[in-house]
Amino acid sequence: MEPLWQDDTAQRGLHEEALVVDIAGFEGPLDLLLHLARNQRVDLSRISVLALAEQYIAFIENARSIRIELAADYLVMAAWLAFLKSRLLIPQPLKDEGPSGEEMAAALAFRLKRLEAMRDAATRLVNRNRLGRDVFVRGAPEHIPVERRSAFDASLYDLLSAYAALRQRHAVTQVTIEKRQVWSLADAREILARLLGELTDDWTALDHFLLRYMTDPKDRATAIASSFAASLEMVREGQLEVRQDGAFSPIYLRKGVKPPRGPEGGRT
């Protein structure tokens, strides 16, 4: 068996005294979740999603507490899981308010199961008898059958890589170093757009989870401002709808009615 992944994170219990937080070995939040799920030592279809959410959030909070920089993906997932957790624990305040905690949990478990299935498939694939390792071609071929009408050989990949390399070479590379901001409008927009994928047609109060996990308390003001501005822009484009029942009450989001606009943009 060719090991796909050196599972060196196995002993890294979350309740140990000296907690080592290292997400370097993980391929994104789903991977981390899958790893945590495996530690539950049950079949994925019998997993405790709630416990899993707890573990993940604890993991992320630990990472944040020792000031490890986490990719936005991990934080978005933490926000979503915190939301899921609240859905699972607290009776829902509004009747018409979107997917139940159970539905959300099932969706997550499905994604985990699917990822695990693909990982298993990859293992089985890579351990098959492979050409050049277990099975061999004719060492001294006597001819190459010409099957194409064309007398020239080139693949689409050849063509595209030649083009891309050429254009790249000639592109005027002017590097602008952006001022590092904690929450630029673009950041906020990207994160919102990603969360949008998790949203349904129903109102969802996601914003305060987002803020809780995406920012330090001191950055909260800028985060609120940026994400609110970004959400307004997305509302204008029809990708998002927002609702607020009163001042300082939670902001609800849901998918807009219009599909995302094409890349033409209008401006030149």
Add this chain to the structure above:
Amino acid sequence: MSGSQGALPGMIEEEDGEEAALLDQRRATEAERIAEALVFASAQPVTESYIASRLPKGADVAKIMQRLKAFYAPRGVNLLQIADSWAFRTAADLSFVVQTDENEVRKLSRAALEVLAIIAYHQPVTRAEIEDIRGVQTSKGTLDVLMEAGWVRFRGRRRTPGRPVTFGTTRDFLDHFGLEELRDLPGLEELKGAGLLSGRIPANFQIPMPRGDDDLAEDEDPITQLDLEELGLLTPRGEESE
């Protein structure tokens, strides 16, 4: 040999049945020899249509190839079908003798391997779908490596808004992993049956909530902080089932 328009109608009439059968036999053997030579001479798989184009008119290529396949099955060199093509390959059980130090197989990163599997099982698949399954952006170079290896290709575009490009695997992919066709992908049927190859959650896919709190009845209390700690600490019962 359909109808009376055989290559040499005059001759056939002159001969009795036995001789005709002998001639047929000789023709079949000759066709087999040609097909054998064509495929044997090439390191790459040879398409059945190309073989057909080199055989006498009316030869039943499919049948010839099946006969050859059976003939070589017990031998040290096997005739394999790969998609619409045929190739001779050493028998897999002899890998230990044939192996030399030069035989190096491309080592793929874990990410690349995962992406390859997703493309193989879900094709045609868009990049967004791959990322949805993995829950992470595909890093630069991952798809590049797979395309350069000749295992993955641009297939076309999805007929949905935005017309995203779709990816699929190649014949070289089948050849490399010893697959006759995509249907031979290990576990494909089970995965399909379990609904794990579709984007949507299958209807029968249900996750029992821990401690039945999915049906929080009116006479039940919500879970307390204590319960939570317990949940976090305790691994749910049940044995390893993988």
Add this chain to the structure above:
Amino acid sequence: MSGSQGALPGMIEEEDGEEAALLDQRRATEAERIAEALVFASAQPVTESYIASRLPKGADVAKIMQRLKAFYAPRGVNLLQIADSWAFRTAADLSFVVQTDENEVRKLSRAALEVLAIIAYHQPVTRAEIEDIRGVQTSKGTLDVLMEAGWVRFRGRRRTPGRPVTFGTTRDFLDHFGLEELRDLPGLEELKGAGLLSGRIPANFQIPMPRGDDDLAEDEDPITQLDLEELGLLTPRGEESE
């Protein structure tokens, strides 16, 4: 290995005759399979001593090879002895099937690939525009090669001073590269996503969406017979430079 034929004399004594014969038979078949695979996979003829080194101790290589030789003699592929080595070769009487493809497939040069890609993405495009994008002069031979391959055609003439000829791709181009239509060519995001374009590109960098149709652009005139003749004169064939 010459002389004593009994592979393992000690064992044979212990077993009764029939079983021993069966075992012998199986051993012989296995040795044959190994020898076959070794010779097949090797780029050079394989020496008998090398084959012997890979066979179970005591196997009679000379006899095995002779048996294999006899086995392949009537087939489309023969096992030949060359000095003290062995190799597979197409049966001499079938060399015509293998050798008819003397027009070898040529690999397209880098320059030709670039020009072809530019024509595909930027069509209708003039030669001056191609050179502008590539930053170098395009040699006559490059376009000739692409025309010869049947992938590039004259589309029309640009309605600008000098009325330069515009180039476009052909149906054969789409067929060869497995594209349904020109719009299937990946765009900027997709090239980036596949790792073909790196992240370091200026904001105003664009990949054109190729015109999918045969219709002439607003500033294009159709090519006339006269134009073609003129062009034929203008393009001296030969002097393939790439």
